Amino acid sequence: MSNEFVNKKACVTGASRGIGAATAVALARSGVQQVVIHYHSHRKGAEQTLAAVREAGADGVLVCADLTTSCGIHCLIQELDKNCQGLDILINNAGALIQRAPLLDYPEELFDRVMTLNAKSVWFLTKAVVPHMLRNSGGVIVNVTSIAARTGGSIGAVVYAAAKAAVSAMTKGMARELAPKGIRVNAISPGTVDNHFHEAFSNRKMLDSVVAATPAGRLGTDEDMADAIIFLCSQASRYIHGQTIELNGGFYMV
Ligand SMILES: NC(=O)c1ccc[n+]([C@@H]2O[C@H](COP(=O)([O-])OP(=O)(O)OC[C@H]3O[C@@H](n4cnc5c(N)ncnc54)[C@H](OP(=O)(O)O)[C@@H]3O)[C@@H](O)[C@H]2O)c1
Known part of the structure; x- marks a missing residue:
């Protein structure tokens, strides 16, 4: 890859x-x-x-926030306002199932936490970061x-799946709204990592x-996912907008 990322600032x-x-x-290595x-x-x-980022030659800053609550999202937004001057790249990656539970045992409080962490945080962090990117004349967002999001989720993970489906839809809508402003939005969709x-x-x-049903014969690795994210951040993907790349070794072909 060329030195296109030199002088860029990213948030993951x-x-x-x-x-x-x-x-x-x-990102640091790039x-x-x-x-x-x-x-x-x-x-x-x-x-x-942070140590690995520094070893790769970049600088870094740590920011702590619980994204299962609105309060935590606003805390992170405040920190980003301090640290995101000149931000070029946002990777909306934080997420979790939190707890498996079937429909009949699913508490309302768990529904709110799963949706807030996996979907609401993506929308409002993006809303907070875009003005910084616009001042910078553009940027890249990868969700x-x-x-x-496609299968409806494994047992007890339906609300998590619904939250991720919301992110896939947001990816398209954000891409449509932000492309004319010079911001590209795409997503990766991991299978089983x-x-x-x-x-x-x-x-x-x-x-x-899952391995037995995967043509590639193995589960995904963190690096398989990171490489696709770097591609979506790079100029090599400059004409890709609003897409979700499925990364599952062929387990599920769209
Ligand atoms: N692994 C898979 O097979 C798989 C498949 C499909 C999609 N994904 C998605 O991939 C993304 C990354 O997950 P991963 O596979 O790397 O899992 P992971 O190793 O468990 O990492 C999850 C990351 O999300 C953060 N996170 C979890 N709960 C949080 C909370 N309440 N507030 C703020 N941050 C929180 C964690 O922070 P702390 O550890 O500091 O709490 C951690 O950095 C997630 O969005 C996940 O849904 C993963």
Whole structure:
């Protein structure tokens, strides 16, 4: 890749581990000058991401916020207003299932937290960041949705799937509204990535059954996801707007 990312500034939400951490480091390796590293509970992981970002030659800043609440979203927006002058790239990656629960046992409070973290935060963080990008004459936004948006989600993950489907729809609407202003919006849709997400919410049997049904013969890695995000941030994807790239080893072909 050329040096197109030199002097660029990026923000990655949920960069304390997994896809977000790999993306923050990949951006730094690609030449981005500064990375805003958002995290919630895993401070140590965020510090490790920051160390790797610095090792790759970029600078970074850590920002903590719980995105399951409106209050947490506003906290992060305030921090971004301080740290996002000149922001060029936003990766809306933070997300989680939070808890598996079937319809008949699904508490209203869990519905609100899942929707706020996975969908509402994407909308309002983008709303907060776009004015900074406009002052900068453009930018790139990559959202992280999920295969669940297409399948309706695995057992007990229906509201999470609905939140991710909202992100896929927002990706198109944002792209349509922001393309004329010089901001490109796209998304990646991971299948099953072998990381902390599934340590928390799946078991080995579930993962083995996915591998067996995957033409590529393996689960995804954080780096598989980060590489596609870098592509969507790069000039190589300059004519791609409002698309969601499915990254699942062929498990689900659209
Ligand atoms: N792994 C998969 O198979 C898979 C599949 C489809 C889509 N995805 C999506 O990919 C994205 C990244 O997930 P991942 O696979 O990298 O999982 P992960 O390793 O569990 O990382 C999730 C990230 O989101 C952050 N996060 C979680 N709860 C949060 C909260 N309440 N407030 C703010 N941030 C929070 C975490 O921060 P802390 O750790 O600091 O709390 C962490 O940095 C998510 O949007 C996820 O839904 C993942």
